[in-house]
Amino acid sequence: MGEPGYRRVVIKLSGEALAGPEGFGIHQPIVDRIADDLIACTKLGIELGVVVGGGNIFRGVDVSARGVARPTGDSMGMLATVMNCLVLEAAIEHRGVGARTLSALSMPAVCEHYNRPRALKHLSRKRVVFLAAGTGSPFFTTDTTAVLRAAELDAQAVLKATNVDGVYSADPKKDPKATRYDRISHQEAIEKNLKVMDSTAFALARENRMPIIVFSIREPGAIGAVLRGEGKATIVGQ
Numbered sequence: 001m002g003e004p005g006y007r008r009v010v011i012k013l014s015g016e017a018l019a020g021p022e023g024f025g026i027h028q029p030i031v032d033r034i035a036d037d038l039i040a041c042t043k044l045g046i047e048l049g050v051v052v053g054g055g056n057i058f059r060g061v062d063v064s065a066r067g068v069a070r071p072t073g074d075s076m077g078m079l080a081t082v083m084n085c086l087v088l089e090a091a092i093e094h095r096g097v098g099a100r101t102l103s104a105l106s107m108p109a110v111c112e113h114y115n116r117p118r119a120l121k122h123l124s125r126k127r128v129v130f131l132a133a134g135t136g137s138p139f140f141t142t143d144t145t146a147v148l149r150a151a152e153l154d155a156q157a158v159l160k161a162t163n164v165d166g167v168y169s170a171d172p173k174k175d176p177k178a179t180r181y182d183r184i185s186h187q188e189a190i191e192k193n194l195k196v197m198d199s200t201a202f203a204l205a206r207e208n209r210m211p212i213i214v215f216s217i218r219e220p221g222a223i224g225a226v227l228r229g230e231g232k233a234t235i236v237g238q
Helices: 015-024 028-042 058-064 072-092 117-125 144-152 186-191 199-207 222-227
Strands: 008-015 045-053 097-104 127-131 157-162 183-187 213-214 233-237
Touching: 008 015, 008 117, 008 144, 015 028, 015 072, 015 144, 015 233, 028 072, 028 127, 028 222, 045 072, 045 117, 045 144, 058 072, 072 097, 072 127, 072 144, 117 127, 117 144, 127 144, 144 157, 144 199, 183 186, 186 199, 199 213, 213 222
Parallel strands: 008 045, 008 157, 045 127, 097 127, 157 213, 183 233
Antiparallel strands: 213 233
16 A cells, blocks of 8 residues: 555545435435545544535526625525535544634534644644635635645645546547646646636646646545545646
């Protein structure tokens, strides 16, 4: 078994991954499996920050297209990410491992407010830290949040968990000729307009020399495998 290449990372999970076969809401068996994967990573000695999207519950961009102001829609999407973080936190705590949800939007009756010292304190105590509510501002995606929080918390990499096993030149589900990259630079990802993350996230990662590792979350143990350098993934970096 390989040793993990990183000691602190931020993992970006899509909200859709939590929906499972239903395609909407929260599928508890998927939540339990991801919780087990995250706990297995902590047993490797890795400190974990986790950013979760909210697309399984609510997408601010979608509702904005129906006439709701974009800032309002994005705020509603941020609340969806808090719900996803809380359900994962509960699953991990149920297994006897420490976890905390820190929200960029202040909601003290629900969870702690995010700030850097607080997050670092929880990480140092080996708790899984869920970074909820995006950046706390509209017009920024949770992809950008993941890179921002990784830079703030001195993480060594961002792990982007998706439904495909890396970065492709086009959507492999739609284009059978799509080419898979083993490694690509941040600048190439921006220039090629690759959709695995938004250009703001790639640009921020480039400025902070932050590698992004893109892999599939479909198989149990996928997160740990990538951290040990054994899983199939694409590295976006310098």
